Amino acid sequence: MIRDEQSLSRLLARLADGDYHSGDELGECLGVSRAAVWKQLRKLDDLGLELESVRGKGYRLAGGLEMLDPQKLRSALSAETLSVVSALDILTTTDSTNSRALERAAEGRTGYVCLAEHQSAGRGRRGRTWVSPFGRNLYLSLGWSFEGGASQLEGLSLAVGVALCQVLERHGLTGLALKWPNDVLWRGKKLAGILLEMAGDPAGACHVVVGVGMNLAMPPEAAKQIEQPWVDLGSVCDQESCQWPERNALAASLIERLVSLLSHYHRTGFSHWRQEWQGRDAFSGRPVRLSSGTRVLEGIARGVDETGALRLDVNGELVRCHGGELSMRAVS
Structure with a gap:
């Protein structure tokens, strides 16, 4: 299984530039025969990636992919943030990044960050599925420990919503709003969602996992599974004529802001974030x-x-x- 994932990661890294690559080149990259390359390429269909092939030129992913890169992410994080991040995992595919972070929470680890290119069982609130196509959006979970019990977590999902808006606004977006208790909207359509899950003692030492899903470039086929009005960052930037942030840069900004929030939340609580949330309330007076x-x-x-x-x-x-x-x- 690990070897298969490593082969898939190498294949995707080679195809990410959007250019054509011959079967011989891909076989050399993977260390397999040209005939075995096709078996690997078929896995891309399962991930919802559209592969183009032209005789004499090879294969390509039209438009390419910006893969999440641990070196780029770490280089974009401050020394202060890196000092409290116990581990930063980027998975090619997983059932749910929140599940992985909850596993680390059970081991007593704090400051664990997990991102994935694809989720096979991404979770939203109230048992809903979070549609998670490969390499097009952001799926991020961050685990954190609190010594004072669940009472310290009051309002945390709302504060996280404010933090997401702040990050996006710094990247040039306007018109963002918040829907109680955990959605980021743009013109009434869902751009991002937040899922908090807790492990440990509700009255003592506990661990919270902050899960964030953000639509960046939702493929039309995957979007058919979404049962509510939605929007992605690409569409927002096109309509607002703002520069679309790089995926790694945006992920780093989110990690930086969330670590700062969680590091201080036991002291500030939600009262520190309330005014900012109220100023973005999508349903005030309605x-x-x-x-x-x-x-x-x-x-x-x-x-x-x-x-x-x-x-x-x-x-x-x-x-x-x-x-x-x-x-x-x-x-x-």
């Missing part, structure tokens, strides 16, 4: 519907309190709603 199973509650969204709970005006009474398994939708 009628919304909250649902969890058969329970439904409607009212006017009035921002969030100091713990990150949604304040819902229900017939003049202010009700505080905490994330959990709640789903929020606008009422038309």
Whole structure:
């Protein structure tokens, strides 16, 4: 299995430039016969990558790929961040980066960062699937330890949403908004999502995994699996005429910002992030519907309190709603 993944990684690295490469060249790269090259190339179909072949020229991935590169990522991170990152793994494919980070959390490791080119079972909130085509988006998980129990994590998913917006805004994006409790929107469409998962003692030493999925260049075929309005970074940049950030540079910026957030969150809590979140609230003053199973509650969204709970005006009474398994939708 490890050898197969290494062969796949070498093949993708060679094809990433978008140019044609002959079967002989690819065979030499992989250390296999030309006949065996085709077996490796067929794996690209399983990853949803469109391979072009022309007799006499060879094979290519149209448009190429910017593969995640550990050296580029590390060189873009500050010495302070690198000092607290215990490990940085980039996987060709995995079931879920959050699963890998939870495994490390069970070992008591903090500061573990995992990225993947592809997820076969990417997870969103409430058991939803996060569509994760190969090499086109960002799938990132970061594990962190907290000594004071789960109470220190109140509002953390909202703070992470603010951090994502800050990173994207520094790369030139505008018009971003936040949907309680864990989505980054652009013009009402989902650009990124956040999934927090916890392990350990809720009242003592615990570990939180911050999972981030961000759409960068969603292939049309993969997009058919998405069941809600969505947008990717490429489309946003095209419409806003801003420069599309390099994938490695964007990943490094996210890691840098998230490490800073998590390093200080036990001292600042959500109160430090509340004003920034309120300023990006996509549903402030709008009628919304909250649902969890058969329970439904409607009212006017009035921002969030100091713990990150949604304040819902229900017939003049202010009700505080905490994330959990709640789903929020606008009422038309």
